[in-house]
Amino acid sequence: MPELRTPPETAPPVPPLTLPVTVVSGVGPDRAAMLQRLGIRTVGDLLLHGPRRYEDRRAFAAMRELQLGVGAVVRGHIVASGVKWFRGRTRSVYEFILDDGTARLHCRWWNLPFLERMFAVGDDLMVFGKPNSLRPRTMDHPETERVEAGDEAPVHLNRVVPIYPSTEGLTQRVLRGLVWRALERFGAAVTDPEPVLVPVGSAPDGWPGRSEAVRTLHFPENLEAAERARGRLALDEFVALQFEIQRRRRNLERNAIALPCGGDNRLIKPFLAAVGFKLTGAQTHVLREIRADLAGPVPMRRLLQGDVGSGKTLVAACAALMALENGWNVAVMAPTEILAGQLADNFRRWFEPLGIPVDLRTSAQRGPAVSNMKAGPRLTDAHLDTAPIDATGTARTEPRPTKKDPTGGLIESVGRGSARAAREAVAGAVPSCARLTVGTHALIQPDANFERLGLVVIDEQHKFGVAQREALVRKGRYPHLLVMTATPIPRTLGLTLYGDLDVSVIDQSPAGRGRIRTHVRTPDALPKVWEFLRRELTAGRQAYVVYARVDESEHDDVKAVTKEFVRVKAAMAPHVVGLLHGQLRPEEKDAVMSAFRSGAVQVLVATTVIEVGVDVPNATVMVIENAEQFGLAQLHQLRGRVGRGGHESHCILVADQKTEAAQERLKVLAATTDGFALAEADLRLRGPGELLGKAQSGLPSLRFGDLRGDRVLVEKARAWVKSCLSSQPLN
Ligand code: ADP
Ligand code: MG
Numbered sequence: 196m197p198e199l200r201t202p203p204e205t206a207p208p209v210p211p212l213t214l215p216v217t218v219v220s221g222v223g224p225d226r227a228a229m230l231q232r233l234g235i236r237t238v239g240d241l242l243l244h245g246p247r248r249y250e251d252r253r254a255f256a257a258m259r260e261l262q263l264g265v266g267a268v269v270r271g272h273i274v275a276s277g278v279k280w281f282r283g284r285t286r287s288v289y290e291f292i293l294d295d296g297t298a299r300l301h302c303r304w305w306n307l308p309f310l311e312r313m314f315a316v317g318d319d320l321m322v323f324g325k326p327n328s329l330r331p332r333t334m335d336h337p338e339t340e341r342v343e344a345g346d347e348a349p350v351h352l353n354r355v356v357p358i359y360p361s362t363e364g365l366t367q368r369v370l371r372g373l374v375w376r377a378l379e380r381f382g383a384a385v386t387d388p389e390p391v392l393v394p395v396g397s398a399p400d401g402w403p404g405r406s407e408a409v410r411t412l413h414f415p416e417n418l419e420a421a422e423r424a425r426g427r428l429a430l431d432e433f434v435a436l437q438f439e440i441q442r443r444r445r446n447l448e449r450n451a452i453a454l455p456c457g458g459d460n461r462l463i464k465p466f467l468a469a470v471g472f473k474l475t476g477a478q479t480h481v482l483r484e485i486r487a488d489l490a491g492p493v494p495m496r497r498l499l500q501g502d503v504g505s506g507k508t509l510v511a512a513c514a515a516l517m518a519l520e521n522g523w524n525v526a527v528m529a530p531t532e533i534l535a536g537q538l539a540d541n542f543r544r545w546f547e548p549l550g551i552p553v554d555l556r557t558s559a560q561r562g563p564a565v566s567n568m569k570a571g572p573r574l575t576d577a578h579l580d581t582a583p584i585d586a587t588g589t590a591r592t593e594p595r596p597t598k599k600d601p602t603g604g605l606i607e608s609v610g611r612g613s614a615r616a617a618r619e620a621v622a623g624a625v626p627s628c629a630r631l632t633v634g635t636h637a638l639i640q641p642d643a644n645f646e647r648l649g650l651v652v653i654d655e656q657h658k659f660g661v662a663q664r665e666a667l668v669r670k671g672r673y674p675h676l677l678v679m680t681a682t683p684i685p686r687t688l689g690l691t692l693y694g695d696l697d698v699s700v701i702d703q704s705p706a707g708r709g710r711i712r713t714h715v716r717t718p719d720a721l722p723k724v725w726e727f728l729r730r731e732l733t734a735g736r737q738a739y740v741v742y743a744r745v746d747e748s749e750h751d752d753v754k755a756v757t758k759e760f761v762r763v764k765a766a767m768a769p770h771v772v773g774l775l776h777g778q779l780r781p782e783e784k785d786a787v788m789s790a791f792r793s794g795a796v797q798v799l800v801a802t803t804v805i806e807v808g809v810d811v812p813n814a815t816v817m818v819i820e821n822a823e824q825f826g827l828a829q830l831h832q833l834r835g836r837v838g839r840g841g842h843e844s845h846c847i848l849v850a851d852q853k854t855e856a857a858q859e860r861l862k863v864l865a866a867t868t869d870g871f872a873l874a875e876a877d878l879r880l881r882g883p884g885e886l887l888g889k890a891q892s893g894l895p896s897l898r899f900g901d902l903r904g905d906r907v908l909v910e911k912a913r914a915w916v917k918s919c920l921s922s923q924p925l926n
Pocket of ligand 2: 507508654
């Protein structure tokens with residue numbers, strides 16, 4: 196039987212920007228391989244390979260006027276060149292001398308003798324660097340580029356030229372030529388993304404169009420134009436991010452049915468009467484916001500920010516009680532076993548008198564899985580607020596039930612087989628056996644199951660990734676979510692990372708707290724530090740001494756907790772010193788922690804396992820050795836372990852302060868206890884990745900956007916996307 200052949204179809208045209216970079220003239224297999232090392236595979240990748248800096252080659256600096264430590268571009272001819280060897284030919288320095296008619300400049304490279312073959316007397320060169328000496332004028336390891344005549348000379352000379360991130364074997368000149376050619380042929384194919392939100396051209400807030408921005412990014416008239424082009428491309432990134440965040444939020448609002456968890460005060464009243472102190476104004480305010488969410492039509496998605504010691508746990512307890520009053524179970528997840536254990540202790544002390552069972556579930560202690568109701572059908576991804584978003588931006592979910600439904604849509608949305616469960620839920624029919632489970636990551640293991648999960652609380656959210664937060668939420672059917680953090684998130688980051696959350700802030704600490712004084716000391720002052728510590732211990736106080744490492748490393752001289760423990764113990768005798776680090780067995784950790792809490796141990800020598808959450812009001816001294824090893828946010832957290840009672844407290848940072856950056860960090864810390872100011876400083880000094888820690892996987896990768904400085908652009912993008920989405924009909 197003859198084969199049926201369909202007529203050959205004409206292939207749809209390939210979008211030019213997705214073509215392989217080899218279509219650009221000058222890119223063969225070798226260069227393609229080098230470009231790939233830079234992450235450049237397509238024409239589009241090449242066009243979006245942004246310069247790391249620019250060189251203004253319209254006017255070179257005169258060598259005679261070079262200033263110490265100030266970067267400059269000069270142009271001249273090589274008048275001498277050679278390698279000097281020393282230390283028995285194991286070390287070398289290659290040097291050439293460049294003359295521009297006004298003066299001479301020595302350029303040196305250490306231990307790169309082969310450079311001698313790349314330069315010759317008479318070469319015409321452009322050199323960029325910072326003079327590290329003026330007698331004679333010298334630059335070490337400057338960047339160089341040869342001046343060559345030819346068709347493309349205008350690309351490299353007499354203009355502001357881009358300097359790119361590059362890779363071995365690919366010179367700036369070659370890379371710049373490739374970008375130039377790619378722009379000539381494909382620049383027009385760059386189009387503005389849909390929907391168009393960024394006002395372009397002569398509009399009051401006009402930005403360059405995307406195509407123009409890409410051209411300008413590489414070959415700007417001046418540096419202001421380059422920055423504006425970068426801003427335009429950054430805006431596109433922020434708009435895309437905000438779409439993702441805001442669509443997710445909108446899907447939640449459209450599709451999820453909130454569980455009624457507003458409570459009736461039945462448990463909270465006696466709880467607050469027994470707890471022994473009055474809520475602060477800030478706590479009361481935040482609880483009002485939380486109650487409105489828990490009783491509202493959309494599941495709560497709230498971030499609670501409050502500096503260390505501001506009393507977030509009590510807020511979480513009250514939120515939990517609201518859900519428990521309505522008969523819903525509550526899960527609280529904390530990042531470490533110590534913290535989970537401490538939270539469980541607190542909640543037991545508070546809740547057991549009220550008849551509410553509290554379970555602890557860590558990988559060490561597997562508490563019973565909560566199950567006091569038959570499981571309903573599992574919801575699929577499509578029901579969750581992380582529902583996949585299709586190309587048109589609508590989540591693939593069922594439409595929200597209409598208002599006429601007497602159950603408010605709950606029964607329909609929960610589905611067949613659990614209608615009764617849902618009806619009972621609405622009526623709050625099983626309030627008596629509701630319970631609270633506290634745990635670590637163990638709560639998100641596949642074998643951990645929760646029934647009637649009404650509220651999820653995540654403590655110290657910054658220690659978890661977004662995926663972990665979602666994993667716990669998925670254990671229920673649209674439970675309410677409260678995430679708490681003591682790491683104040685600078686607003687730019689917050690809008691980017693937590694843009695789908697409402698934010699509450701506790702901006703007031705409970706009254707009657709002693710002040711915390713911060714001191715920066717060098718290691719030679721340690722004897723005095725120990726003396727001071729002994730005095731505090733003798734006066735009945737307790738202390739922490741923190742180290743950056745568990746064990747010593749041969750690569751540096753950072754002190755290790757296991758070794759220093761012996762020293763501190765000897766220095767503090769007869770006071771009792773305990774040791775705590777992450778490699779101890781859970782029972783050992785528990786034992787030393789409870790001994791410290793009860794006062795049987797006076798000094799806790801520890802790693803950063805105590806960084807978050809640990810609450811011992813009688814501890815008044817925090818000594819941190821090798822403080823230069825820690826980030827600002829982390830030091831602030833550690834410092835927050837003291838100053839929790841009425842006594843004046845001290846945080847002593849012991850550091851060599853070798854580097855300028857380390858010094859600046861410690862100075863900032865000593866100058867303020869305002870967590871927000873510190874977070875902004877940390878963002879500025881170290882960048883977002885370091886600020887949030889590696890665990891924070893939610894950070895978007897941005898080519899052009901800069902979360903350190905682009906707050907205005909982030910806010911713009913957010914407002915545009917908001918108005919764009921709200922003008923789209925709900926369907
Ligand atoms: P964080 O916000 O760092 O988690 P905690 O919840 O651990 O802070 O609270 C710190 C300490 O303050 C705890 O000992 C807690 O019992 C106490 N505390 C909380 N709220 C109040 C209040 N309203 N008045 C007095 N002390 C409070
Ligand atoms: Mg806490």
